[in-house]
Amino acid sequence: MEKDKVPQDEGITEGITREVQYAINKNGKYEKVLSKGWEPKNIVNELAWKDIQEDIDFADEKIKSGKASPIMHYMAKTMMNIALLADYIELPKWKVKRHLKPKGFKKLNQQQLENYAKVFEISVDELLNFKLKS
Amino acid sequence: MKLDFEHIPAGHCENGVISSLLKYHGLNLSEAMIFGIGSGYFFAYMPFVKLNGIPIASFRPVPGMIFTKAAKRLGIKMKKQTFRKQPKRAMAELDKVLEKKLPVGIQGGVYHLSYFPPAYRFHFNAHNMTVYGKEDNTYFISDPVMEYATTLTSEELKKVRFAKGPLSPNGKMYYPINIPEEIDLKSAIHKGIKQTADWMLNIPVPLFGVKGIRYLSKRLRKWPEKLGPKRAAAYLAQMVRMLEEIGTGGAGFRFIYAAFLQEVAEVMQDDRYNDLSKEMTKIGDKWRNFSSQAAQTCKGRSSDPDGYNTVANLMLEIADDEERFFIEIKKLIK
Numbered sequence: 470m471e472k473d474k475v476p477q478d479e480g481i482t483e484g485i486t487r488e489v490q491y492a493i494n495k496n497g498k499y500e501k502v503l504s505k506g507w508e509p510k511n512i513v514n515e516l517a518w519k520d521i522q523e524d525i526d527f528a529d530e531k532i533k534s535g536k537a538s539p540i541m542h543y544m545a546k547t548m549m550n551i552a553l554l555a556d557y558i559e560l561p562k563w564k565v566k567r568h569l570k571p572k573g574f575k576k577l578n579q580q581q582l583e584n585y586a587k588v589f590e591i592s593v594d595e596l597l598n599f600k601l602k603s
Numbered sequence: 604m605k606l607d608f609e610h611i612p613a614g615h616c617e618n619g620v621i622s623s624l625l626k627y628h629g630l631n632l633s634e635a636m637i638f639g640i641g642s643g644y645f646f647a648y649m650p651f652v653k654l655n656g657i658p659i660a661s662f663r664p665v666p667g668m669i670f671t672k673a674a675k676r677l678g679i680k681m682k683k684q685t686f687r688k689q690p691k692r693a694m695a696e697l698d699k700v701l702e703k704k705l706p707v708g709i710q711g712g713v714y715h716l717s718y719f720p721p722a723y724r725f726h727f728n729a730h731n732m733t734v735y736g737k738e739d740n741t742y743f744i745s746d747p748v749m750e751y752a753t754t755l756t757s758e759e760l761k762k763v764r765f766a767k768g769p770l771s772p773n774g775k776m777y778y779p780i781n782i783p784e785e786i787d788l789k790s791a792i793h794k795g796i797k798q799t800a801d802w803m804l805n806i807p808v809p810l811f812g813v814k815g816i817r818y819l820s821k822r823l824r825k826w827p828e829k830l831g832p833k834r835a836a837a838y839l840a841q842m843v844r845m846l847e848e849i850g851t852g853g854a855g856f857r858f859i860y861a862a863f864l865q866e867v868a869e870v871m872q873d874d875r876y877n878d879l880s881k882e883m884t885k886i887g888d889k890w891r892n893f894s895s896q897a898a899q900t901c902k903g904r905s906s907d908p909d910g911y912n913t914v915a916n917l918m919l920e921i922a923d924d925e926e927r928f929f930i931e932i933k934k935l936i937k
């Protein structure tokens with residue numbers, strides 16, 4: 470790719486940084502050129518976030534119908550699956566699975582609630598008084 | 604305390620960190636040179652290794668390998684430490700090395716990197732950066748994929764170093780402890796190129812090298828039918844991200860390799876490497892074309908098999924090009 474063809478499509482970098490792209494200058498030599506971004510990358514990144522949003526919506530649906538606890542919402546929001554969440558909480562997966570149900574969630578003690586809140590970077594209060602956005 | 608360390612933005616984190624660590628110790632080798640010597644160029648399709656539930660197509664070997672191979676071939680001794688479940692010790696050890704006026708490379712998860720654009724922050728744990736100082740509660744960070752040097756608080760850095768999930772860093776840190784006076788660059792380059800050529804041409808498993816590209820091309824055609832439009836788009840989108848996102852220097856490291864070959868031409872005083880660099884640029888351009896077309900196909904989440912067939916055909920073409928390329932380059936290093 471030639472230097473003057475390095476795309477500068479603002480998107481996922483959000484003006485926070487620019488990425489190094491290797492490109493050929495006028496003398497035919499490679500150099501590092503800073504790029505604000507590239508549309509195809511923006512497209513696929515957006516798609517990934519759309520999928521995450523769908524996971525959150527799915528969790529919210531389940532919470533609404535009383536089939537899941539707020540933990541499921543925050544798990545989706547922080548892009549975790551049960552295995553990763555269990556790793557962070559330092560509990561076996563089957564226990565985390567229980568906490569994803571309203572019944573298991575109610576049985577959480579203060580320490581466990583604090584652990585979840587810490588991993589999700591929210592307060593215990595936010596976790597306990599989780600309200601679905603309507 | 605802040606070391607006199609130069610922040611150099613790079614295409615790829617692993618090579619960028621090594622390159623700037625060596626520079627601090629007086630050895631000038633570019634990111635591209637480290638990448639080539641460490642045999643960073645690769646292709647692997649691994650249906651059994653999944654990222655976000657999607658099989659990985661990787662354009663580089665497993666994290667850490669480029670670094671280990673490059674150091675070995677250059678005769679550089681690195682000190683490497685991990686601290687399983689010992690975050691306090693990991694931070695104390697880091698401070699101790701910094702006090703010796705040595706910048707330290709660390710592996711970390713990107714999810715907790717507060718300075719990253721939010722869209723970069725997925726649960727990916729094989730990122731690398733250099734810590735080059737500490738004042739009170741703040742660490743000075745040179746992250747090669749960032750345009751400028753940044754900082755992290757002690758608490759943030761601890762989270763980054765002890766991110767959980769696949770490839771968890773366990774506080775991994777590393778720094779050079781011995782750099783030889785004389786470096787046999789030519790021999791290191793030969794070893795690096797030879798291994799890449801062997802990997803791309805001769806691994807007797809159809810998932811790696813040019814065989815892997817052909818195999819994935821065949822699988823990819825069936826995605827819309829087998830997975831449905833939504834999953835198929837997610838699979839294809841992930842491929843584009845592996846090719847282009849955060850630190851490949853463009854086209855799944857193919858352009859960095861072309862830059863490496865230009866440097867090789869100079870070291871070897873052999874213009875044939877410049878010709879090969881041009882060939883590699885063309886291959887890189889084709890991968891860019893792949894990304895561009897694939898993204899368009901993903902965009903509408905269309906299940907139209909045409910979009911998938913188009914990029915699958917392109918992959919077959921690229922596989923032939925890469926095969927021819929590595930057969931040619933092998934002739935030069937005999």
